[in-house]
Amino acid sequence: MTEVDPLLCVNLQILRASHTVLKVYDDAYRPFGVRATQLPVLNLIATKGPLTIKAIADETASERSVLSRKLQIMEASGWIREEAAAPGSREKAFVLTDKGRELVNELLPVRNDVQEKLLARLSADERGLLLSLCGKLGGGE
Helix, strand or coil: CCCCCHHHCHHHHHHHHHHHHHHHHHHHHHHHCCCCCCHHHHHHHHHHCCECHHHHHHHHCCCHHHHHHHHHHHHHCCCEEEEECCCCCCCEEEEECHHHHHHHHHHHHHHHHHHHHHHCCCCHHHHHHHHHHHHHHCCCC
């Protein structure tokens, strides 16, 4: 069996980077009771809501089962609520509550600060390359 050099294993390198970055965000958001994986969803609902679970899953490239649990937690926390997607519709959509909007407004400066600190490790060219590669690997380009 041929072993793969860990430095050449894309899966391992992306997992390492992802865990490191998520931990930095989680640490910054912990005082607010929010996880790093929740703020992007809250911000998405804040900017584009109301959104169905399908729309959120498509925008975040998330599996609906994982997203469903995440939305239940955010709803139980009082940050979002579910309502009819359209009058008389059986389809449900999620909207931000006042509490959720306050939370997002509080957290965006924190997110921006964390992002600035993470990106400070990279040159301007590396930042551009990182975003380009993330887009390509994530299907965004």
